[in-house]
Amino acid sequence: MLDTIILILDSTLRLSTPLLFACLAGLFSERAGVVNIGLEGKILGAAFAAGAAAYVFQSPWIGLLAGIMVSVMLALVHGYASISQRGNQVVSGVAINFLAAGLTVLLGQAWFSQGGRTPALSPQNRFQSITLPFADTLANVPVLGPIYANLISGHNILVYASFAAVPLTWWIVFRTRFGLRLRAVGENPSAADTAGLSVTLLRYRATIICGVLCGFSGVYLSVAQGAGFIKDMSAGKGFIALAALIFAKWKPVNAMFTCLLFGFLDALAIRLQGQEIPGIGEVPVQVFQALPYVLTVVLLAGFIGRAIPPKASGIPYVKERT
Amino acid sequence: MSKGQLPRWVDYGVLPALNLLAAFIISGLVVIVIGEDPFEAVKWLVWGALGYGEGIGYTLYYATNFIFTGLAVAVAFHAGLFNIGGEGQVYLGGLGIGLVCLALDRYVPWWVTFPCAIIGGALFGAAWAFIPGYLQAKRGSHIVITTIMFNFIASALMVYLLSNILIPQGTMSPSSRTFEAGGQLPLLRNVFTSFDFGQSPVNLAFFLALAVCGVVWLLIWHTKLGYEIRSFGANPDASAYAGISPVRVTVITMLISGALAGLMGINVVMGEQTRLLLDFAGGAGFVGVAVALMGRGHPIGIILASMLFGLLYQGGAELAFEIPTISRDMIVVIQALVILFAGALEHMFRPAVAAFFNRFSSSTAEA
Amino acid sequence: MGSVRCFSWGRGNAFETVYFESRHAIDTQVNDLIDQKGRATVAESNVPAIELIGVSKSFGPVQANKDIDLVVGKGSIHGIIGENGAGKSTLMSILYGFYHADSGTIKIDDKTTTIPDSKSAIAQGIGMVHQHFMLVDTFTVLENVILGAEGGALLKDGVANARSELKRLADEYDMTIDPDAVVGDLPVGSQQRVEILKALYRGADILILDEPTGVLTPSEADHLFRILRVLRDQGKTVLLITHKLREIMNVTDMVSVMRRGEMVASRKTAETSMEGLAELMVGRSVLLEVDKPEVEVGKPLLKVEGLNVKDDRGVLRVKDVSFKVRAGEVLGIAGVSGNGQSELLAALSGITRAESGKMELSGEKLDLSKAHDAAEMRTMGMSHVPEDRHRMGLVNKFTEYENSILGYHREPKYSKGMFLSKDAIRKEAKERIEKYDIRPPTPDMTVAKFSGGNQQKIVLAREIECDPDVLLIGQPTRGVDIGAIEYIHNRIMDMRAQGKAVLLVSVELEEIRSLSDRIIVMFDGNVVGERGPEATEQDLGLLMAGVNQEAENDHELPV
Numbered sequence A: 001m002l003d004t005i006i007l008i009l010d011s012t013l014r015l016s017t018p019l020l021f022a023c024l025a026g027l028f029s030e031r032a033g034v035v036n037i038g039l040e041g042k043i044l045g046a047a048f049a050a051g052a053a054a055y056v057f058q059s060p061w062i063g064l065l066a067g068i069m070v071s072v073m074l075a076l077v078h079g080y081a082s083i084s085q086r087g088n089q090v091v092s093g094v095a096i097n098f099l100a101a102g103l104t105v106l107l108g109q110a111w112f113s114q115g116g117r118t119p120a121l122s123p124q125n126r127f128q129s130i131t132l133p134f135a136d137t138l139a140n141v142p143v144l145g146p147i148y149a150n151l152i153s154g155h156n157i158l159v160y161a162s163f164a165a166v167p168l169t170w171w172i173v174f175r176t177r178f179g180l181r182l183r184a185v186g187e188n189p190s191a192a193d194t195a196g197l198s199v200t201l202l203r204y205r206a207t208i209i210c211g212v213l214c215g216f217s218g219v220y221l222s223v224a225q226g227a228g229f230i231k232d233m234s235a236g237k238g239f240i241a242l243a244a245l246i247f248a249k250w251k252p253v254n255a256m257f258t259c260l261l262f263g264f265l266d267a268l269a270i271r272l273q274g275q276e277i278p279g280i281g282e283v284p285v286q287v288f289q290a291l292p293y294v295l296t297v298v299l300l301a302g303f304i305g306r307a308i309p310p311k312a313s314g315i316p317y318v319k320e321r322t
Numbered sequence B: 001m002s003k004g005q006l007p008r009w010v011d012y013g014v015l016p017a018l019n020l021l022a023a024f025i026i027s028g029l030v031v032i033v034i035g036e037d038p039f040e041a042v043k044w045l046v047w048g049a050l051g052y053g054e055g056i057g058y059t060l061y062y063a064t065n066f067i068f069t070g071l072a073v074a075v076a077f078h079a080g081l082f083n084i085g086g087e088g089q090v091y092l093g094g095l096g097i098g099l100v101c102l103a104l105d106r107y108v109p110w111w112v113t114f115p116c117a118i119i120g121g122a123l124f125g126a127a128w129a130f131i132p133g134y135l136q137a138k139r140g141s142h143i144v145i146t147t148i149m150f151n152f153i154a155s156a157l158m159v160y161l162l163s164n165i166l167i168p169q170g171t172m173s174p175s176s177r178t179f180e181a182g183g184q185l186p187l188l189r190n191v192f193t194s195f196d197f198g199q200s201p202v203n204l205a206f207f208l209a210l211a212v213c214g215v216v217w218l219l220i221w222h223t224k225l226g227y228e229i230r231s232f233g234a235n236p237d238a239s240a241y242a243g244i245s246p247v248r249v250t251v252i253t254m255l256i257s258g259a260l261a262g263l264m265g266i267n268v269v270m271g272e273q274t275r276l277l278l279d280f281a282g283g284a285g286f287v288g289v290a291v292a293l294m295g296r297g298h299p300i301g302i303i304l305a306s307m308l309f310g311l312l313y314q315g316g317a318e319l320a321f322e323i324p325t326i327s328r329d330m331i332v333v334i335q336a337l338v339i340l341f342a343g344a345l346e347h348m349f350r351p352a353v354a355a356f357f358n359r360f361s362s363s364t365a366e367a
Numbered sequence C: 001m002g003s004v005r006c007f008s009w010g011r012g013n014a015f016e017t018v019y020f021e022s023r024h025a026i027d028t029q030v031n032d033l034i035d036q037k038g039r040a041t042v043a044e045s046n047v048p049a050i051e052l053i054g055v056s057k058s059f060g061p062v063q064a065n066k067d068i069d070l071v072v073g074k075g076s077i078h079g080i081i082g083e084n085g086a087g088k089s090t091l092m093s094i095l096y097g098f099y100h101a102d103s104g105t106i107k108i109d110d111k112t113t114t115i116p117d118s119k120s121a122i123a124q125g126i127g128m129v130h131q132h133f134m135l136v137d138t139f140t141v142l143e144n145v146i147l148g149a150e151g152g153a154l155l156k157d158g159v160a161n162a163r164s165e166l167k168r169l170a171d172e173y174d175m176t177i178d179p180d181a182v183v184g185d186l187p188v189g190s191q192q193r194v195e196i197l198k199a200l201y202r203g204a205d206i207l208i209l210d211e212p213t214g215v216l217t218p219s220e221a222d223h224l225f226r227i228l229r230v231l232r233d234q235g236k237t238v239l240l241i242t243h244k245l246r247e248i249m250n251v252t253d254m255v256s257v258m259r260r261g262e263m264v265a266s267r268k269t270a271e272t273s274m275e276g277l278a279e280l281m282v283g284r285s286v287l288l289e290v291d292k293p294e295v296e297v298g299k300p301l302l303k304v305e306g307l308n309v310k311d312d313r314g315v316l317r318v319k320d321v322s323f324k325v326r327a328g329e330v331l332g333i334a335g336v337s338g339n340g341q342s343e344l345l346a347a348l349s350g351i352t353r354a355e356s357g358k359m360e361l362s363g364e365k366l367d368l369s370k371a372h373d374a375a376e377m378r379t380m381g382m383s384h385v386p387e388d389r390h391r392m393g394l395v396n397k398f399t400e401y402e403n404s405i406l407g408y409h410r411e412p413k414y415s416k417g418m419f420l421s422k423d424a425i426r427k428e429a430k431e432r433i434e435k436y437d438i439r440p441p442t443p444d445m446t447v448a449k450f451s452g453g454n455q456q457k458i459v460l461a462r463e464i465e466c467d468p469d470v471l472l473i474g475q476p477t478r479g480v481d482i483g484a485i486e487y488i489h490n491r492i493m494d495m496r497a498q499g500k501a502v503l504l505v506s507v508e509l510e511e512i513r514s515l516s517d518r519i520i521v522m523f524d525g526n527v528v529g530e531r532g533p534e535a536t537e538q539d540l541g542l543l544m545a546g547v548n549q550e551a552e553n554d555h556e557l558p559v
Helices: A001-031 A037-058 A060-084 A088-111 A144-152 A157-175 A179-189 A189-194 A200-225 A239-245 A252-272 A285-300 B009-034 B037-048 B053-078 B086-104 B111-140 B143-165 B205-222 B222-234 B236-241 B245-264 B265-274 B286-292 B297-324 B329-344 B348-367 C002-009 C012-039 C086-093 C119-121 C141-146 C157-171 C188-203 C218-233 C245-251 C274-282 C341-348 C374-379 C389-393 C421-436 C452-465 C482-497 C509-515 C537-544
Strands: C048-058 C062-073 C076-080 C103-108 C111-112 C126-129 C206-210 C237-242 C254-257 C262-268 C300-310 C317-324 C331-334 C356-361 C364-367 C382-385 C468-476 C501-506 C518-523 C526-531
Touching: A001 A144, A001 A179, A001 A200, A001 A239, A001 A252, A037 A060, A037 A088, A037 A200, A037 A239, A037 B053, A060 A088, A060 A200, A060 C274, A088 B009, A088 B286, A088 B329, A157 A179, A157 A200, A157 A252, A157 B086, A157 C103, A179 A189, A179 C364, A189 A200, A189 C157, A200 A239, A239 A252, A239 A285, A239 B143, A252 A285, A252 C157, A285 B111, A285 B143, B009 B037, B009 B143, B009 B329, B009 B348, B037 B053, B037 B297, B037 C062, B053 B222, B053 B245, B053 B265, B053 B286, B053 B297, B086 B143, B086 B245, B111 B143, B111 B245, B111 B265, B205 B245, B205 B265, B205 B297, B222 B236, B236 C389, B245 B265, B265 C262, B286 B297, B286 B329, B286 C317, C012 C188, C048 C086, C048 C237, C062 C076, C062 C086, C062 C237, C062 C254, C076 C086, C076 C218, C076 C245, C076 C331, C076 C364, C086 C126, C086 C206, C086 C237, C111 C206, C119 C126, C126 C188, C141 C157, C141 C188, C157 C188, C157 C356, C188 C206, C188 C218, C218 C237, C218 C245, C218 C537, C237 C245, C237 C389, C245 C274, C254 C274, C262 C274, C300 C341, C317 C331, C331 C482, C331 C509, C331 C537, C341 C468, C341 C501, C374 C382, C382 C452, C389 C452, C452 C468, C452 C482, C468 C482, C468 C537, C482 C501, C482 C509, C501 C509, C509 C537, C518 C537, C526 C537
Parallel strands: C062 C262, C076 C237, C076 C254, C126 C206, C206 C237, C331 C501, C331 C518, C382 C468, C468 C501
Antiparallel strands: C048 C062, C048 C103, C103 C111, C254 C262, C300 C317, C300 C356, C356 C364, C518 C526
8 A cells, every 4th residue: 555655656656747847837927927838849949959969979968958948948039028028928938838839849850850859868868866865775664665765766857946936936036135026027017127126137037937947848758757858748747737727826836745745646647547546436537637727717706715826927018108 | 110010911911921931941950850851741742732643632521621620710719719619519519419420310411411511510519619618708718718617628528429329339439420411511533423532521511611600791791790709709808889799799709719620520520531539630720729810800811821731731741651750749749839939929920021121111212 | 235235234332323423524524615615505415315317208109208317416305296197206206216217327326326126226325115005915024124125045143133133223323113013014104104114214315105195194294204303303315296386385395396207396395385385296387277156056966974984904084974965065075085085986986885875866865875876876966086097987998988977877868678779878978078078079988098188088978978967077177188187176066056965075175175065074974064165275274284273182092
């Protein structure tokens, strides 16, 4: 029983990681007032770039770098449209998603001729699992041993990085000058402007951070969890992350728990596929797949608490004529 | 604001053309990056879409889809609502159409099934849009987010239904059985035999789409409801002052929008596939956003934009066949760039064009 | 530079004293110098803190500021007065770096300078309290104050320092405030104090306040004026932008008058009168001559009883209000804006739902705590010219003829079945354009392109031509040119002569006095008194401040 639980939780961690990166990415962007429907596209773009670069340069680290670069570039396109040109942020996000979906497969096919995939990566070109100190020796300690050895130890570096990003994000957003200003432009950009701050610059910085974090998410998919890029491999993760962000009410620690919950649902769905749950019978796997979205809708409707977004999110900043 | 005032033909003609041009230039650069000749690509693209009867047929077939989804997005836009859930509404509308066809196809001719299927598709599409509309109006949940969530919920629901309920016994692929003649819409190639539509699936749904354009035009600009929808979209405070109920307008607009999206299934499910299958919406719900933006919310504009996207879809297929390195995904890229330039960056060229016209008009005024 | 100044603020009192004394000495010297040269422009103050020479600014074809000259003495409270749209806010936005002047010179402390952005304004010691507060509602007072002047990359570096500095400033200028309160939860008066503290924290020597009392109750306004006087006595320069004469007389040392983008006069406050300033403001005699014939007053057409209305934040804004308006009568509701008038109109016209209250409209009884809508009220014979035509009265994107049926679009004469009969609508719109002399006479032009006066006429034509029994009319002449004002006033008098009941809400006392048969005054949601049109401005003014002299002996009113 314990082994089963550990197994499910272990896969929960692995499935939560890309969500968590993307969710924190969205947090930076939306806290600064830039709505980001384009998380999905940035993840996909990064996954492709990372898969391709890791294969060509035979290094996961170069893959990471390439993934982040491409994601940031897409983020800057979104930034240019929604910050500088004051375009519709939702429309821009939709465009980014399509752009990534199309370009990845197009270029993948043109460069590698494997139906849009990138060539499979050998283990040394991926981020490999890290065995934490004493994991093997402690594995025999009852209960705690397996938890440490099998659940906490044995993940790749990006999994740890994603969880380390949570307190870091919290600290940046709530404890630094930059975070204060970031929140101010998301709530009332005029207040920041009249305080002598550049709304444009702050929003661009938030957008770039969003790009970097989405980059990590994509890289994780193709160079850590997977072994190369596959067409549409983000499979809606950007949107689940968006749902998680709302569910977490735009707070970093909540975001972690929400992503773990959504990751858990995913793990459970895989585990329970075709199996009967005692007393309930066989639950269709689609129930678990739809649950994050249903929960988010229910939350948004105010039936469980209230999710109030940053007040200025989605609204381009225009200096008003008084 | 008078500085930004431009003649209507510039606003509705020159600016969209410039945006489109920018999208095509970048697409051309992508083709160059791949190592192919963009002009060669354009040649195949246009020829593939318009060069022969079957190509034209396919172009019209795809355009039909986009007219429905474009109208759906546009109607919501008029009420200031961003319905990004066309994809889910198309999917559910298809279910309604499929159910009607499955129920009737063995007993009645197609022209009896057809109106029933229209009602079924519209009802199911509207129902799927109703919940986000109602939640926005009554509970204040943001319609963009809820409709996105509903796309995914629709997808999960349809996968379940197709792979567990509607799948015929003894088959493996998740789709319904093929409809019999009573559930099949006549193809134009069988109706207009004098024109060679080849094997293209363009069918009577194309005329339905055109008719619906007329209905939407009347609705938006010539009815009391349309007046209320536009007032609410342009100025919610003024419409409250006028005694227009925001809840009523939001819900009704979303019902209409969802119904329009739902009708797309007539073209695909009843017209082309003659069965219900996975992912038949194929992103058309999102293309509707681009079409509505490019068409500026007007049915004529939407028809033109749909034709353009239809051309890209069909031409792109031909292009991928002739130049295999340019896969069909090129179309997705072009589509993305059109959405980007015609939608999110729609004002990019405005200052320059305005400056040009101001100089031009002032110099003519002097002369 | 701003941060350097901030730092010096934190040094404590010993430094402050030295700083002020030495500056005072310098000021006196400079003052002497100027006197010798015989250029002294202002008496009490000495070196100008601000000097504007020939400042102009246009927005497209609209010239908001035309060749403005202005001298503001250091350590004075200088008022800038003018009607809405006179260009006051634009001028101040130029001073705060929000807009760039097209031409002209700005001098701060006698040095020619440029103010490219707010950051530069702050660095030059200019602070601004905007009409709409520039505060982040979800932040605490402290967070709002330090935003943009945090004093280090980590918040904790600056916060402790800011906390003590904030306390010192609050004590010094008599502003009590909890630094950890969330700003969105504070009353507006306190929010405004946060804005002032924000400016002072940044080391502002010049404080600009743009229409600061528009949202304040009179007692809050008095508190503000006390603070401003303290600021002046401490050597700060205060620029007060307002369109209210009383405030100018009350608190300023000098006053400059703006009219249609031009600076028409600068006077010492002590040497002017309200009447004189008012004439300068409008460029005409302020006593509006309205022909008000005797009209036989009939039975009440509108009765309101025990009306209570909450705003969307749940604050009770209209408190147990009752009144009657009879046929052939204009009932004026006077009061400082924000004392419940808007909420009253919204509830009566069916736009918002009241907490409780009964209404009798043309003999029909209504419970206003039940859901009604504006369309229902219209069918019962009530029409409504809203206070803010841009926000409510018109759909700017629509054409003139489309706007001419807003709220009446369901009437049978405008439609055939579910369709609108556009020909009938256009035809009627043309007739009204002629009758009301709306220019240009083009029903197909979008309404945004009409001037303010013509827009108001479009609304007025719509609401009068439907032949209502009761007309609610809010701020009928706000942002309207003089010619149109007279026209609008005459139309209201016509309604009265035709035996309609008119409820007039206006913040312009003159308008209320010249049009009304009876005047009730609202203060803080209550009706605090009723007067006849012969009531003096002073009497009404006191009522508007919440002081009822007649009732004063009986019970105390909140101040």
